[in-house]
Amino acid sequence: MSEARRVDLRSDTVTHPTPAMRQAMVNAELGDDVLGDDPTAKRLEAMAAERLGKEAALIVPSGTMANLISLLVYARRGDEVIVGSQAHVLQVEVGGAAGLGGVLLRAAHNDERGRMDLDEVRSMIRPPAQYGPRTAAIFMENTHNLCNGSPLSASYTAQVAAIAHEAGAALHIDGARIFNAAVAQETTPAELARDADSASFCLSKGLSCPIGSVLTGSEEYIQQARRIRRTVGGGMRQVGVIAAAGIVALDEMVDRLADDHVNARLLAEGLSKIPGINIDPALVQTNLVFCTTEGIDGNELVSRLRERGVLSSGSPQRLRMVTHYGIERADVEYTVEAVREVVASLS
Ligand SMILES: Cc1ncc(COP(=O)(O)O)c(C=O)c1O
Structure with missing residues (x-):
C-alpha cells in the first residue's frame, strides 16, 4: 500500500469545487447582494426555491447560520423549539440558540434512524397557559447526521408537521443533506419539504461547493430571514462568486x-x-x-x-x-x- x-x-x-464550478465562479455576473442586486445570487435562490417547492430562498454562509436564522425567525427570547436529541442544532452548534437567541431547545428522543417519537413530541407541545414558554417551532433534520445519516420520509415529515401546525407552531427542516435524502428515497427535495414551513440545505457538503447554504420558505419568511441574516453578519456582498458554484451544483452534482x-x-x-x-x-x-x-x-x-x-x-x-x-x-x-x-x- x-x-x-x-x-x-x-x-x-x-470536497473541493469541480472544474465547472471554478469556471462558473470566474465568469459569474456580480452585484451587491446586500443591496439586493447580485444577479447570480438571485438565480441560485430562484433555483433553490423551485427545487424545494417553496416561494423564495436566501443564500447564507453556513448550515449553522441557516439554523440560527430560522430559529430567530420563529422564536422570540424565552420561546421553546422542539428538536431531536441528536439534532445538529442541539449537539454541535455551540449552544447558539440559547447564547445568541435566548431560545430554549427541548429534546425529544431520536431513534437510530433519526426519528423522534411522535407521542413524545406531541406531549412536549406547551398549552397556551400563563406559565410555560411558548412552543414556537419543531426542527427536524433530513438526512439525520448523527443518526447514521438516515433519510426521513415525506410521510413522517407530514406527521411532524401536523403536530406542529395543530399547535400553531412552525416546522423547519435542517436539510443540510436533503438532496442525499431525496436521492436515497428516489423522491424530490420538494416532496420531502412539502409539509414544512421552511427548509435549508448546504451547498458545501455532498454538493461539493466551497461555501454556502440556502434557506427556503414563504416570501414573508425569507424577508424576515434576510433581515436577520444582516443582524448576524451574514450578508455577503458579491456573493454571486459562491452562488455560481451553487448553480452548477444543483445542475450537475445531485444525481x-x-x-x-x-x-x-x-x-x-x-x-x-x-x-x-x-x-x-x-x-x-x-x-x-x-x-x-x-x-x-x-x-x-x-x-x-x-x-x-x-x-x-x-x-x-x-x-x-x-x-x-x-x-x-x-x-x-x-x-x-x-x-x-x-x-x-x-x-
Ligand atoms: C445536519 C446539519 N446541520 C447543519 C450543519 C452545519 O453546517 P455548517 O458546517 O455549514 O455550519 C451540519 C454540518 O455538518 C449538519 O450536518
Missing part, C-alpha cells in the same frame, strides 16, 4: 450522490466483516458511515489509520466515515483493507 495515499473520509465538507451512497454501503459491508468493528450496514442509507469498536483502542485505530492516509472523524468511541465526490470504489477498498490490517495488529 502506498504511504502517500490519502483517503479523506472526515466529511463531505472536504451523482447515488454513487456516494453505493460507496458508503460498500464501506459499511466491508467494515461489518472485520471482527471488533460494530456496524449494521442496513442502517447506512446515504453517505455517512458510523461504527463503534469492541476490544480495540479507538484512539489507536484512528491514529494508525491516519498514518496510512485514511482520515475519519467522530470520536474514538464512535468513528464516522463519509463518502463524497472524489472518493472512489478503490478508496473504499483501500480503507476496508487498512482497517482490517490495523485491527488485526491491535487485537
Whole structure:
C-alpha cells in the first residue's frame, strides 16, 4: 500500500469545487447582494426555491447560520423549539440558540434512524397557559447526521408537521443533506419539504461547493430571514462568486450522490466483516458511515489509520466515515483493507 495515499473520509465538507464550478465562479455576473442586486445570487435562490417547492430562498454562509436564522425567525427570547436529541442544532452548534437567541431547545428522543417519537413530541407541545414558554417551532433534520445519516420520509415529515401546525407552531427542516435524502428515497427535495414551513440545505457538503447554504420558505419568511441574516453578519456582498458554484451544483452534482451512497454501503459491508468493528450496514442509507469498536483502542485505530492516509472523524468511541465526490470504489477498498490490517495488529 502506498504511504502517500490519502483517503479523506472526515466529511463531505472536504470536497473541493469541480472544474465547472471554478469556471462558473470566474465568469459569474456580480452585484451587491446586500443591496439586493447580485444577479447570480438571485438565480441560485430562484433555483433553490423551485427545487424545494417553496416561494423564495436566501443564500447564507453556513448550515449553522441557516439554523440560527430560522430559529430567530420563529422564536422570540424565552420561546421553546422542539428538536431531536441528536439534532445538529442541539449537539454541535455551540449552544447558539440559547447564547445568541435566548431560545430554549427541548429534546425529544431520536431513534437510530433519526426519528423522534411522535407521542413524545406531541406531549412536549406547551398549552397556551400563563406559565410555560411558548412552543414556537419543531426542527427536524433530513438526512439525520448523527443518526447514521438516515433519510426521513415525506410521510413522517407530514406527521411532524401536523403536530406542529395543530399547535400553531412552525416546522423547519435542517436539510443540510436533503438532496442525499431525496436521492436515497428516489423522491424530490420538494416532496420531502412539502409539509414544512421552511427548509435549508448546504451547498458545501455532498454538493461539493466551497461555501454556502440556502434557506427556503414563504416570501414573508425569507424577508424576515434576510433581515436577520444582516443582524448576524451574514450578508455577503458579491456573493454571486459562491452562488455560481451553487448553480452548477444543483445542475450537475445531485444525481451523482447515488454513487456516494453505493460507496458508503460498500464501506459499511466491508467494515461489518472485520471482527471488533460494530456496524449494521442496513442502517447506512446515504453517505455517512458510523461504527463503534469492541476490544480495540479507538484512539489507536484512528491514529494508525491516519498514518496510512485514511482520515475519519467522530470520536474514538464512535468513528464516522463519509463518502463524497472524489472518493472512489478503490478508496473504499483501500480503507476496508487498512482497517482490517490495523485491527488485526491491535487485537
Ligand atoms: C445536519 C446539519 N446541520 C447543519 C450543519 C452545519 O453546517 P455548517 O458546517 O455549514 O455550519 C451540519 C454540518 O455538518 C449538519 O450536518
